[in-house]
Amino acid sequence: MSTAAQGTLRPMPELVSVVIPARDAALVLPGQLEALSRQEYPGAWEVVVADNGSADGTADAAREWRPELPELRVVDAFARKGINHARNVGAAAARGDFLVFCDADDAATPGWLRAMAQASRTADLVGGYPEYFAVHNRQACSWRRPQPRDRLPEMMGYLPYAVGATLGVRTEVLRALGGFNEGYAGGGDDVEFCWRAQLASYALVFAPDAVMRYRVREQLWQAARQAYGYGRADPRLMRDFRAHGLPPASTRSALRAWYRIARRLPEAISPERSGSWWHGAAWRAGRLVGSVRHRVRCL
Numbered sequence: 001m002s003t004a005a006q007g008t009l010r011p012m013p014e015l016v017s018v019v020i021p022a023r024d025a026a027l028v029l030p031g032q033l034e035a036l037s038r039q040e041y042p043g044a045w046e047v048v049v050a051d052n053g054s055a056d057g058t059a060d061a062a063r064e065w066r067p068e069l070p071e072l073r074v075v076d077a078f079a080r081k082g083i084n085h086a087r088n089v090g091a092a093a094a095r096g097d098f099l100v101f102c103d104a105d106d107a108a109t110p111g112w113l114r115a116m117a118q119a120s121r122t123a124d125l126v127g128g129y130p131e132y133f134a135v136h137n138r139q140a141c142s143w144r145r146p147q148p149r150d151r152l153p154e155m156m157g158y159l160p161y162a163v164g165a166t167l168g169v170r171t172e173v174l175r176a177l178g179g180f181n182e183g184y185a186g187g188g189d190d191v192e193f194c195w196r197a198q199l200a201s202y203a204l205v206f207a208p209d210a211v212m213r214y215r216v217r218e219q220l221w222q223a224a225r226q227a228y229g230y231g232r233a234d235p236r237l238m239r240d241f242r243a244h245g246l247p248p249a250s251t252r253s254a255l256r257a258w259y260r261i262a263r264r265l266p267e268a269i270s271p272e273r274s275g276s277w278w279h280g281a282a283w284r285a286g287r288l289v290g291s292v293r294h295r296v297r298c299l
Contacts, residue, residue: 009121016045016117017096017171021077021086023052025104026061028215035107035213037068041114046071049104050090053078058104083164084180084189091174100126100168107133107213115210116168124173124202125194127152127162128210137218143275144216144223152206155191156234157247159198164190166212173202187226187286188233192240199244220275224282231286235298242296254299257284 018036022029029049036047047069049062059074066072077089091099098120102108112128119126129149132141147153152160162168167190177200181192198204217223238246261281267273268281284299291298 011121012043013096013098013117013120014044015096016041016043016098016100016113017091017094018045018047018100018102018113019087019090019094020047020049020102020104021052021083021090022049022054022058022062022104023081023086024054024056024058026054026056026058028105029058029061030065031107032102032104033062033065033069033072035109036113037065038110039108039113040110041117043117045113046073046095048072048090048094049074050077050086050093051075052083052086053081080182082182082185084182084184084193087164088179088182091171091179094171097171098168099171099174101164101166102212103165103214105215106130106165107215109211109213112166112210112212115207116166119205119207119210120168120170122203123205124170125162125197125204126168126207126210127160127194127204128166128168128207128212130163130165130212130214132216133213134216134218139272140216140218140223140275143279150208152204156237156249158241158245159195160204160206161191161194162204163214165214166210167194168207169197173197176200177202184233184236186229186233187231188237191233191237195237195241195244220278223275224278227279227282228286231283231288232290232293234287235290235294235296238296238298239294249298251297251299254284254287258299 051059062074075093077086100116134140154160184192217226267277
């Protein structure tokens with residue numbers, strides 16, 4: 001049950017643990033750690049980097065930031081590949097009573113941690129706002145549907161969720177839920193956790209001022225591969241949550257979507273529109289494959 005009483009404010013966390021799952025992130029992790037070193041949060045906090053089997057010196061790259069982030073630790077999450085395994089290992093090593101998860105390749109804005117901690121006074125889970133950015137190919141930001149600016153996103157006509165790149169949860173709540181589901185990888189990992197938490201009567205709130213600069217995939221094949229993973233996870237979510245009220249996917253809507261993709265086929269080679277076409281087509285292809293694998297209809 002939710003630990004947040006209706007209409008009451010709890011004390012600020014005694015210690016916030018920022019957990020960063022990372023694999024082969026030596027080139028991008030310093031950017032996130034630099035951003036964290038500029039946080040305006042006045043309370044006590046630490047950083048835990050969970051190295052998920054890196055072969056590029058990610059752990060060494062993290063340790064170089066100890067002068068700026070003295071409460072930084074690196075933990076070994078080599079046992080199993082997957083972002084949720086790394087999150088669970090990092091959470092187990094964390095000392096804080098409030099856990100905040102972010103990704104290695106993003107960049108927290110200065111007020112991010114403060115806003116996440118403040119929002120934790122009103123709920124069990126907190127979701128910040130992922131603001132898309134690209135380093136070289138700014139057009140890549142348009143390939144994905146923008147996140148809503150006034151609320152948490154929803155999926156499949158069901159419950160809201162916090163994007164894993166800016167997700168906070170009370171430590172006691174994470175433990176009560178048994179952590180993140182390590183069977184999810186490459187998509188649906190954050191959605192499954194947030195849905196499961198809400199079904200267990202834990203409260204999830206949006207922290208609009210907790211802005212995380214979310215780095216999008218800038219190469220077309222990378223963006224398509226990511227979208228395919230997202231689509232492939234949707235049928236698994238359908239399988240796991242349909243008994244809990246997740247509405248069935250509409251086959252008619254799916255057929256209309258595939259028809260639109262076919263009609264827009266010339267956009268696949270358009271310099272201006274190829275990104276959004278491939279993103280949408282890859283996501284739908286992932287749904288087809290996931291539907292076969294998990295034996296559900298989620299086209």
